[in-house]
Amino acid sequence: MTAHYTPILAGVAQYTQPKDVERPLDPMGLMVRVCRAALEDASPERIGDHIDALHVVNLFQWPYRDAPGMLSEALGIRPKGKFYTPIGGNTPQLLVNRACRELASGEVRAVLITGAEAICSVKRALAGRIALDWPESSSPERIDGDNRPGVSQLEADYDLFFPAVMYPLFETALRASSGRGVSGHREYLGRLWERFSRAASENPHAWVRKALSAREITEVTPENRYINYPYTKYMNANINVDQAAAVLMTTEETARRLGIDPGAWVYPLGGADLCDVWNVSRRPRLDASPAIRNASRLALEQAGLDLGDIDFFDIYSCFPSAVQIAMKEIGIPPDDPRDLTVTGGLAFFGGPGNNYSLHGIASAAERIRESRSEKAMVTANGWYITKHSVGIYGGEPPERPWTGQDDSSVQAAIDKEALPEPVEEAEGDMKVEAYVIRHGRDGSPTLGTVIGRLSDGRRALAHIDADAGALEEMERTELVGSTGHVRHAPGRAGNLIRFHGLS
Structure with missing residues (x-):
């Protein structure tokens, strides 16, 4: 060329x-x-x-x-x-x-x-x-x-069409594979996002010009509430x-x-x-x-x-x-x-x-x-x-001409590499691969959702059957890797999973 x-x-x-x-x-x-x-x-x-x-x-x-x-x-x-x-x-x-x-x-x-x-x-x-x-x-x-x-009908049934619900699932999976633990990973996210905030503070085109510290980004406050755990407001687009x-x-x-x-x-x-x-x-x-x-x-x-x-x-x-x-x-x-x-x-x-x-x-x-x-x-x-x-x-x-590849x-x-379609009506033990906990505008947890594997290796989705107190406990500990009992709830939206000692 x-x-x-x-x-x-x-x-x-x-x-x-x-x-x-x-x-x-x-x-x-x-x-x-x-x-x-x-x-x-x-x-x-x-x-x-x-x-x-x-x-x-x-x-x-x-x-x-x-x-x-x-x-x-x-x-x-x-x-x-x-x-x-x-x-x-x-x-x-x-x-x-x-x-x-x-x-x-x-x-x-x-x-x-x-x-x-x-x-x-x-x-x-x-x-x-x-x-x-x-x-x-x-x-x-x-x-x-x-x-x-962007999502299947089953994923939409669990509200995963909202990016602010889907991306926290990736985050908990990343946290578990990183081995940092809940608090260590939260600190890592703060340091990572602090770099982005600092860059924005120096950019005349940026919408938010104030440089935020790692602690300001991760600390849960009325101004920086959880949108969907583990993400505070400052971690969302x-x-x-x-x-x-x-x-x-x-x-x-x-x-x-x-x-x-x-x-x-x-x-x-x-x-x-x-x-x-x-x-x-x-x-x-x-x-x-x-x-x-x-x-x-x-x-x-x-x-x-x-x-x-x-x-x-x-x-x-x-x-x-x-x-x-x-x-x-x-x-x-x-x-x-x-x-x-x-x-x-x-x-x-x-x-x-x-x-x-x-x-x-x-x-x-x-x-x-x-x-x-x-x-x-x-x-x-x-x-x-x-x-x-x-x-x-x-x-x-x-050095090389631009050519189509x-x-x-x-x-x-x-x-x-795609897995089979998830099981819509799941029953039995299910191991958690990722989870997200949604929060209301008052900052309180309202609903948890899990992606995981059944004992036969098939993938399934489920909402967490737990009260607000149990959901808060799941935010303090690592739920990924835990096994709960999942059942399909007739007349309700989808599968429900319950964890012994946490529900």
């Missing part, structure tokens, strides 16, 4: 809307703002005439019937392809990887990727603090890509934000012809997209991700790099378990001094729906522009550690 078809990031932009603005922009207005800024960042006025594809990341709170069409009209561009993604935090990096393939092959000349959320403003309006004069919101007329639900980002991609040849400053070019060096076993209840392990392991390996191989060549990361950080699983699978030691985030993460920088990782990519590009020599790895995660996209970025042209055999090997 010649240099003419080497993909680059030519323009990036981010915007965080002030929390107290009287007339906030809607998500479309936010996207218009950052797209114009990304085009200006690339400099030449004519770059918009070369945009052949526009990708809009799925909007959570205020979708539009035809977001790509509305945005194209507002920007005055006429892309041949206009796309709107399905749900998934993986999509920004997935779109970059896809754009690299299309740019490298000559299918397109320039690609614009953008997304935004204005959930904070919507909540302010619902509370009666402001009035919104926004374009009408409606269901999108089309979604381009895999739009499967914060979607109550107004944020937008955009990335403009093109090729070296187009950039040279249009006079884009080479000092602004950032090179995608490698990328890969894989999925774990789709339904969490069918995964062999709840503290692992073969997809992240292989996607990071494939991305590094494509870039011709080793993990030691990476100078900093932006690990997808909706919850601490997502970061820990990624670190373990990529091979990043817990005490690795390299930055794990360039933004501050979803809890502190902000979690603007599906679009967070576009901020990670833009921030990585801005940092690489300053140093030129640094290389970054960005990971993006959709659903419940389900869909994964990894990207490697640098300031120098890749067939990862279907790797994906097939991952899919082959």
Whole structure:
């Protein structure tokens, strides 16, 4: 491949809307703002005439019937392809990887990727603090890509479609396999999340600029109650934000012809997209991700790099378990001094729906522009550690040309490891693999849910049959590895498990 078809990031932009603005922009207005800024960042006025594809990341709170069409009209561009993604935090990096393939092959000349959320403003309006004069919101007329639900019907019956319920399950599985114990692991989570908070405090785009200590993050207080054990409020992604980002991609040849400053070019060096076993209840392990392991390996191989060549990361950080699983699978030691985030993460920088990782990519590009020599790895995660996209970025042209790679055999090997469907009506002994305890707004525990194995090895789900006092005791001790008696409750939702001496 010649240099003419080497993909680059030519323009990036981010915007965080002030929390107290009287007339906030809607998500479309936010996207218009950052797209114009990304085009200006690339400099030449004519770059918009070369945009052949526009990708809009799925909007959570205020979708539009035809977001790509509305945005194209507002920007005055006429892309041949206009796309709107399905749900998934993986999509920004997935779109970059896809754009690299299309740019490298000559299918397109320039690609614009953008997304935004204005959930904070919507909540302010619902509370009666402001009035919104926004374009009408409606269901999108089309979604381009895999739009499967993230959970099975059985998982949904146990409320596992809520990320704030699902991710604590991963955390308790990780804690048990780490051997740190309940208190030791809580301290570890505090130290880990303190690093993210510190990074956010130094980021002018971050939603929460106050640096929190490890103790402030882990200590349960009225302001930092348990949402769902073992996660306090400060450990959860914060979607109550107004944020937008955009990335403009093109090729070296187009950039040279249009006079884009080479000092602004950032090179995608490698990328890969894989999925774990789709339904969490069918995964062999709840503290692992073969997809992240292989996607990071494939991305590094494509870039011709080793993990030691990476100078900093932006690990997808909706919850601490997502970061820990990624670190373990990529091979990043817990005490690795390299930055794990360039933004501050979803809890502190902000979690603007599906679009967070576009901020990670833009921030990585801005940092690489300053140093030129640094290389970054960005990971993006959709659903419940389900869909994964990894990207490697640098300031120098890749030694290897960007070529499409067939990862279907790797994906097939991952899919082959799926367990049988869980037992819907379970009876007998059941060993706990992971658990979560939900809490009410008053801070008290309300319901526990378990994933485990029956004595014959089959997987099952169950709610914990226990009062609030027993649930609190289960938060002080390690329940993973314990065996309880499970039974199906006719007329009630699902299976119930009872633990001798704890119920």
